[in-house]
Amino acid sequence: MKLPPLDYALPRSLDEAIALLSESEGQAKLLAGGQSLMPTLAFRLATPALLIDLAAIPGLDRIEITAAGVRLGARVRWVDIEQSEPLRTAHPLLVAAMAHVAHYQIRNRGTVGGSLAHADPAAEWPGLCVTCDAIIEVIGPAGSRLIEAGAFFSGPLSTHLAEAEIITSITLPAWPRGRRWGFQEFSRRRGDFALAGIALHYDTDAAGRVLDPHIGVIGACHSPHRLRAAEQAISGQVLDDVLIEACAQAGSAEVDPPTDLHGSARYRRALVHAMLSRALQQA
C-alpha cells in the first residue's frame, strides 16, 4: 500500500497544466484533493508516471453567485460549500447534500472537479449536477468547451472527458425563490457512499401544481441520471400520498441498479422507492 514511483509537478497556470498533460501522453494524472486518487495509487490500481497537482493554479477555488446561477471552480472543496453562508439561500439543495458527503477530514480536501472526474455513481455531487442541469466547463489543448452534466458520464468511474482535458468550473442554473426540494439517501453508516439516493426539486404554480420536476438518482445506477417516468408521474399535479406512492413506484421501476457486495439490484430498487417517497415528503 505504498505509492508507485512517480514524479510530481505543481504548475502555476492552466496552460502549463495542459501542456504537461498533453506531453505526458496518458502517463499523467491530475491531482486535486487526492481523496479518491491516492487510495487508487496506494492499491496500485493506477501507476501514473506523473502527478500534476492543481493546487497552485489561481482562481479554481472560487464560488461565484450571480443572476445566472452558482459557479463553482473545480477546486472548490466540500467544506467550502458547507460553510458558505450565501449558498444556503442560493442553492439550498446543494448545501443539504453536502452533509452526506464522506467525513469531515475528507470534506476538507475533496473537490467538486475531482468528484466529477472520478464519476462514482454513488457520489452526491455528480448526481446533483445531473439533477440540476449543471454545465461543466472543461479546457484542453483545443480550448475550452461546455458539457451538460447529463451527457458527461459514460458509466461507473468513467466520463466523456478527453485525455488532456481539465475541468475548470461547474455552473448550476439559478435557483428560483420558493423552489421545493428534497434530498434523501441511504448508506450503511453516516458518510459512506450511498446505496441509493434521490435529489429532487420542482416549482409550483399558484394552484400548488408541480412544475418542471427534476428527480435524479445516485447509487442505484451505473451513472447518475434523471428519473423521467417518476418526473412524469407528478408533473402538473398536486402532490398527495397516492401520487407520492405512484411516483416512488415509477422511479423504482425505471432504475437499473447494479448488484454488488453491499446490496442486490432488488434491494437497491426498494431503497429508491423509499428514498424517493421520503424526498417528496421532505419537499
Added chain:
Amino acid sequence: MKPVANLSPEPRVVGKRARRIEDPSLLRGQGRYVDDVPAEHALEVAFVRSPLAHALITRVDLTAARAHPGVAAVYTAADLAPILTHPRMPFGFPTDALPRNTTPWVLAIDEVAHVGEPIVMVVADTRAIAEDAAGLVEIDYESLPVVSDPRTALQPDSPRVRRELSSNVLQHYHVNYGDVNAAFASAPRVFTEHFWQHRGLASSIECRGLFARPDPATNVLTVWSSTQMSHELFRILSEALALDENTLRVIAPEVGGGFGGKFMAYCDEVATVAAAMLLGRPVKWVEDRREHFVGTIHERDQFWALEAAVDAEGHLLGVRGRMVHDHGAYTPQATNVAYNSASSVTGPYMVPHYDLEVFVVHTNMTPVAPVRGAGYPQAAFAMERMMDRIAQGLGLDRAEVRLRNLVPTAKMPYTKPLKNRAGAPVTLDSGDYAACQDIALKAIDRAGFAARQAAALAQGRYIGLGLAHCVKPTGRGPYETAVVRVQPSGRVSIYTGALAMGQGLKTTLAIVCAEQLGVDLDSIDVMAGDTSLNALGMGGFASRQTIMAGSAVHVASLEVREKALKVASHLLEAAAEDLELRDGRVQIAGVPGKGIKLAEIARKLRGSPGYSMPGGVSPGLEADSMYQADIQCYANACHACEVEVDIHTGETRILRYIAVQDSGRLVNPATAEGQVHGGIVHGIGNTLFEWMRFDEEGQPLTTTFADYLLTTATELPMIEVIFHESPSPLNPLGVKGIGEAATLPVAPALVSAIEDALGPFGVKVNDATLSPVSVLSLLRGAAQAAAQA
C-alpha cells in the same frame, strides 16, 4: 502457595475513578509503537502472498526482483530452510492433542491453502521498493479445488483443503453430560432451531508488525513486536530459529489494540526475524491493512442445529445439537474457539442434560483463532435465542423464562458437570444473575415498553426490546508474573509478563500497587511485555490481566509493604503496627513529621559492603511474585436494548442500550466502563456491520474498510453501563474480567430486539449477523409465507 491477604474491603485507591497513566504520552503523540521504534539503516519487508485459495506452486522466478535496485534479498522457503529448525511454525502454547502437520508454513513451499499465505519475502531499503520488487516476482500456479464452506468440507467426498490431509475434519467430538436423549424422549416440549453465526476480524487500529535488530555489541537480537504475548513469541522464535535464550529479547512496545489478532506468533514474524539473522541487519515488517484482512486470523462461520427440551413451565430439561466450525486452512494456535463455544452453551442457566457434537473443519480460507470473546459469544447467541423461542412457544414472558432457569445466587458456587481445558470443573463462583436482569429491565423501563411499542406502531414505526444474558469465564491461568521494586529514586517500578495493549492495564496495576505502598500513581512506572525484565509471562488474552497480573502485583506489593514496615520499624524504633505507608513514606500513624521515605529504605536495602541488612531483611526493597490460578472466575452481564427497524430500508437503529455487568470489584471504574463500551461496540459491529465475506473460490471479498464495515461513532447509541459488584472469592482482589463479557450478550440482545420489532410480520431471526439487506429479505419471506397460509 502461602495464603494471600485479601484486599481490604474499604480500599483507599482501588475503586476510585483514576486517570490513565498511559494517556499523557499517548495524547502528546509520544507513544512508541513498533513502527516508531528508531530503525536507522533498517531494511523493510514486503511479502508476496498467494492470490489463490488453493494451488500448487509450479514455478518461482526471482531474477527480476533480485535485480531490482534497492533490494537486499528475496527469499523463498528454501532460502530460509538453513536457519529454520522446521519449515512449519511451532505450535503456540503447545498441546499434545494436535498433529504436527497442522501449523502454517513459515513460507509456503509448493502448495498454498488460502489467499494471503506468504510465499516469497522481499527485503529492501524501503517498503515501497520492497513492494515494487514483490510485483516483479513471477510465480506460476496450478489451481486445486477450493473448499470454502465447512458444511461441504466435512463430507467424505469433499476435496481436501491441503493435499497432506486425509480428511478436512481436524476434530470431531462431543461435549456432554447427563443422559440428554432420555431427557428429550420424555420432554413435554422440544424447540429446534438452526443458527448461522459469524464474528469477523479483530481489526485493531494498529496492524501487526515486527522489528528485529541484531546487535553485534551484545550479541543479542532484540525484537519489537506488536503482540499480545511477548514471552510466547520469545519461545516460538527461539524454537523456530534455534536461538539460544540468552541471545534473544522480545519487547512489546505500545500496542495499538489486540482483540485476539495478536494472540499468536505468525509466520511473517518468524520470517522477518530470520531475514535479520541471515543478513545481520535490522529488518522491519509492518503489516498494511490489506495484508491484515487476509494474513491475520479471523473468527468466521459456525453453523448450529440446536434443540432445547423443556417442561410445561419452561424449565430446561436438556439441550442438544450439532455445530460445524470453520477453522480455516491451518492451526496456528490451538482449536479453543470451537471448544469454548461448545463448553459454554448452558451459560448462566441450569441445564440438567447436555450434548453438543462438534466438527472443527478446515477450509481454504484464513486460519481461525480467537477474536475478543473467543467462541463464547456464539454460545451465548445460540442459548439466548433458544430462551426467546421457549418463551414464544409457551406464551411466557422472555424475562420470566430466564428467571426460571438462571442459576440462583443461593446455589453459588454452582458447579456444572463440565471441565475446562485445564481439566478443572466449570464453577460459577459468584454473581446474582436475577438481580442483574431486574436492574436492566428497570433501567430500560420494561414496564412502559408495551405502551411505547403500541404508540410507535400507531405511527408506522417498528420498535422492539431485546434482552440477553451471559457468563464468561475470565482470568485464564496458569499464572502471571510481577516484580514490584522501589527504586532508590523513590519511583516504583512494576515489571510484568502481562501485556498492555490499550486497555489501561498499566493504570490498573499501578492502582493495585499504590493501594499497598501509599504512593502516587504518577510515581509508578509499569513495564509490561519485555522478556528481559521478566523471565516468564503469559500475556494479554481471555480477560485475564486484572485478575492474574493484578493479583501478582497485589501479592508483590504486600510483600514490599511488609518489608518496608519491618525496616522502618527497626530504623524508627517503633512497632510495625503503629506505622503506616503514606505519601511515599513510612510514618508513625498520626504523626506526619516522624517517618522515613521509601526511597531511603530502598537505598539502605541496596546494602553497604561489610554491613548487615537493616532489620535482618533480604536485600532490595522489592518482591517477585508468580500468581497461579487454574480456576477461572465468572463475570456475568445482562443487556437490554431498544431498537427501531426501518421496514423500508432494513436499517436497525439502536435507541437505547443498557448494560448491567458484574465484574466483581472494579479497580478503576473509568477504565472498566471503557472496556464495557468497547465490548459492546465490538458486539454491535459483529451483529449489524462486520462480515468477512469470501466467494466460492475462497476469494476474500471484503478487504478494505469500505467493504468490511466497522461500527463508527455516528451509528452508536449512548451506552448506559451499570455495574453490579459481586466480588469473586477466587482471587485476593475480588475482581473478574470485563472486556469480553461485554461483547457476549450484544448479538442476542440486538437480534431479540429486532425480532420483537418485526413481531407484527411474524419474522424469525436466527442469524447473528444481520445486514439491512437480510432484514428486507426476511420481511419478504415472512410476507410470502403469510400469503401462502
